[in-house]
Structures are given as structure tokens and as C-alpha cells.
Amino acid sequence: MTKKTDKSNWGSNTVLAHAGNNPQDYFGFVNPPVVHASTVLFPDSATMAGRNQKYTYAIHGTPTSDALSEAVDALEGSAGTIIVPSGLAAVTIPLLAFLKTGDHMLMVDSVYHPTRRFCDTMLRDIGIEVTYYDPLMGADVKSLIQTNTRVVFTESPGSNTFEIQDIPAISKVAHDHGAVVMMDNTWATPLYFKALDFGVDLSIHAATKYPGGHSDVMLGLVSANAQNLARLKETQMLLGVCGSPDDSYQILRGLRTMGVRLEQHGKSALEIAQALNGMPGVARVLHPALPDFPGHALWKRDFKGSSGLFSIVLDGGPDQAKWVGKAHAFLDALEIFGLGYSWGGYESLAVHAHLDDRTIAKKPSEGPVMRLQIGLEDSADLLQDLRGAITAANEIT
Numbered sequence: 001m002t003k004k005t006d007k008s009n010w011g012s013n014t015v016l017a018h019a020g021n022n023p024q025d026y027f028g029f030v031n032p033p034v035v036h037a038s039t040v041l042f043p044d045s046a047t048m049a050g051r052n053q054k055y056t057y058a059i060h061g062t063p064t065s066d067a068l069s070e071a072v073d074a075l076e077g078s079a080g081t082i083i084v085p086s087g088l089a090a091v092t093i094p095l096l097a098f099l100k101t102g103d104h105m106l107m108v109d110s111v112y113h114p115t116r117r118f119c120d121t122m123l124r125d126i127g128i129e130v131t132y133y134d135p136l137m138g139a140d141v142k143s144l145i146q147t148n149t150r151v152v153f154t155e156s157p158g159s160n161t162f163e164i165q166d167i168p169a170i171s172k173v174a175h176d177h178g179a180v181v182m183m184d185n186t187w188a189t190p191l192y193f194k195a196l197d198f199g200v201d202l203s204i205h206a207a208t209k210y211p212g213g214h215s216d217v218m219l220g221l222v223s224a225n226a227q228n229l230a231r232l233k234e235t236q237m238l239l240g241v242c243g244s245p246d247d248s249y250q251i252l253r254g255l256r257t258m259g260v261r262l263e264q265h266g267k268s269a270l271e272i273a274q275a276l277n278g279m280p281g282v283a284r285v286l287h288p289a290l291p292d293f294p295g296h297a298l299w300k301r302d303f304k305g306s307s308g309l310f311s312i313v314l315d316g317g318p319d320q321a322k323w324v325g326k327a328h329a330f331l332d333a334l335e336i337f338g339l340g341y342s343w344g345g346y347e348s349l350a351v352h353a354h355l356d357d358r359t360i361a362k363k364p365s366e367g368p369v370m371r372l373q374i375g376l377e378d379s380a381d382l383l384q385d386l387r388g389a390i391t392a393a394n395e396i397t
């Protein structure tokens with residue numbers, strides 16, 4: 001029977017529930033098989049010589065990795081998505097793909113710290129020049145473009161401090177000068193920011209976070225538009241990096257519920273951010289959906305929602321020597337929030353963000369920055385936990 005559904009009109013939760021695999025391809029089972037594989041057999045020498053069949057060797061893809069890549073393409077509107085073992089690999093592989101010795105790149109100053117470390121070590125060692133730029137610069141990045149600028153890297157909101165970048169303006173400048181635009185889009189996911197529609201060429205995700213959603217798997221995804229896919233895939237093959245079938249399956253499983261989870265993370269995070277805004281002991285709340293946040297207008301223009309990660313700046317007082325003590329008192333008083341890195345899982349986490357690497361987007365001057373990952377617990381319980389932690393920090397005088 002021919003079905004006439006126009007999938008292009010599907011809402012994002014319908015796409016999440018159905019994209020990526022057709023149950024009829026595998027005996028009607030709802031989920032795709034987890035194909036553990038290296039070798040794929042060919043029926044005869046001619047097929048082998050021409051590599052003339054869909055699958056040839058597991059590094060090039062399996063039914064499991066295809067199901068995940070196709071689901072992500074349906075969300076991103078991308079021509080193809082590569083799967084790599086971590087979010088950090090999803091940053092480093094596209095950079096290696098599009099940069100060579102003698103090239104220059106623009107890197108946003110509020111970037112995830114390990115991305116910066118990669119630029120300042122491996123990329124510099126192979127002769128790539130990196131200029132950090134102010135996350136609040138839009139079209140003005142033009143002043144930093146050089147004849148050899150090949151990549152403009154963005155991350156919006158910025159890590160820990162949540163600066164919102166003017167992605168369409170930056171993309172236009174980059175494209176006018178022939179540079180490729182990459183974006184670490186982990187915070188928003190394609191549900192809240194469809195990066196390729198705003199001019200980004202390569203959308204990068206730590207699938208470890210919201211797509212996984214349960215703090216039990218690491219994976220990275222890079223989705224490319226048609227012009228840039230071949231080069232991205234070629235580099236992935238040259239380096240021999242691919243995600244495992246079990247991890248790919250777990251991420252596809254996570255995607256099915258990501259819409260409802262993200263909505264709850266976002267709702268609780270915003271409620272808590274609003275409650276903390278102006279509370280004694282809290283100097284500032286860094287959350288793009290708060291109307292008094294500097295990037296709010298841009299966020300409202302471009303994003304469809306806010307996820308569950310934001311920061312608060314504690315009121316540190318005049319004596320900076322006490323700030324670490326306050327940050328630790330805050331962390332040690334928490335009972336529900338765990339102390340741990342990463343985010344996007346079902347459980348709440350808190351971390352003291354150091355920000356000492358910044359050269360332009362300097363750290364807040366009022367006190368220590370505490371990054372909060374709001375999980376799926378009841379927000380009233382989380383708020384109470386945070387109130388106790390703020391009281392403990394206030395007691396350090």
C-alpha cells in the first residue's frame with residue numbers, strides 16, 4: 001500500500017519517534033538491530049572488486065549506524081552525519097578535516113575548554129594560527145578575517161557563561177570570505193536550534209549529553225551540509241574513527257524520548273533560574289531565556305527553547321581569596337545535585353567553573369561561577385537544595 005504522509009510537515013517529536021529506520025526492513029521489529037561487525041562478505045569476486053553492495057566494511061557504516069545518522073539528518077536537515085566516539089572527537093575531527101598547515105581559524109573565546117586546548121596544542125603544533133574572538137561580536141568578526149582564514153568556529157550559548165552568538169551574521173561574513181562555519185550545538189540540540197538553517201556548515205553535538213540522556217554513554221555526532229560532507233567523511237575514514245554499534249544504538253534509543261526530556265529539563269531550569277535571580281547571595285544568573293540576560297534578544301530571535309544547563313554567579317564579596325571557599329561550601333552543602341562533570345543526564349549536577357582560560361570573554365567579576373545541570377527531579381526539591389547551598393556559601397565571610 002502506498003502511503004502519502006508528507007514527512008516534511010512532521011513535528012519534532014514525531015520525527016524523533018520515527019526517523020532513522022523502517023521497521024519493515026527488519027521483520028517488523030520496532031527498533032533496528034545492533035549489528036556487531038567488522039567484516040562484511042561479498043557474494044562473488046566481481047561484487048567484491050567493485051565494492052558493489054550497500055555495506056562493505058563496518059567502519060563505513062552498518063544498519064545500526066545508518067539508523068542513527070539518518071535520524072539525526074532528519075532533525076538537522078543535514079546531508080549526512082558522522083558518528084564518533086565522543087563529543088570532543090566531534091570537535092577535533094572536523095577541525096582536522098578543514099584546516100591544514102598555514103591556515104588561520106577564528107575560535108570563539110567562550111568555547112568548551114578542551115576545544116581550546118586542542119587548538120592551543122595540536123593545531124598550533126601543525127602550524128595552524130588561531131585567533132580567539134569575542135562571543136558578542138556578530139558581523140564585526142569581519143575585522144579578524146585573514147586571506148588564509150578557513151574556519152570560523154562557534155559555540156552558542158558559550159560554555160559556562162552562556163553568551164549567545166549572532167550565528168547568521170557570523171556565517172555570512174565567513175561565507176563571503178570562503179570560510180567554513182562550525183558550531184558546537186550541544187546545548188540546544190537540533191530541536192531548539194537548527195544550525196544549518198542559520199548558515200552553519202557543520203553542526204557538532206556531544207551526543208553524550210541530551211541525546212544519551214542517562215549519563216551512561218559517550219558519543220559525538222557531526223552533521224554536514226551537502227558541500228562539506230565528502231571532506232568530513234574522508235577525514236573520518238583517514239583517521240579510522242567510528243562510534244561503536246552499542247553506543248550508537250543507545251543514542252538512537254535516547255533520541256526517541258529526547259523531546260519530552262528536554263522540555264522538562266528546560267521548564268525546570270527556567271523556573272529555578274527565575275527563582276534564583278535576585279536572591280541574596282546570587283549576584284547574577286546566566287540563563288539566555290531570562291529577559292535581563294544580555295543575549296536574550298538574540299536567543300529569542302533564533303532559538304526555539306532553552307535546555308537545562310545554566311550558571312549562577314555567587315556574590316563573592318570583596319575578598320577574592322574567599323571565593324574558592326564559598327564555591328566549595330556551596331558544592332558541599334548540596335544533597336540532591338551531584339558533583340560531577342558533563343550534563344544532559346536525568347540527574348542534577350553542579351560544578352565550579354573556573355574560566356581562567358578566557359582572554360576576551362572574561363569571567364564575571366562578582367564571584368565564583370557555579371554551573372548547574374538541572375535534571376528530571378522535582379524542581380521544588382532542586383530549588384530547596386540550592387537554597388541550602390547558597391545559605392552555606394553566604395556563611396563563609
Ligand SMILES: Cc1ncc(COP(=O)(O)O)c(C=O)c1O
Pocket residue numbers: 086087088089112159184186187205206207208209218219220342343
Ligand atoms: C559544549 C560541549 N561540547 C563538547 C563536549 C564534549 O563531549 P564529550 O564529553 O562527549 O567528549 C562537552 C562536554 O562537556 C561540552 O560541554
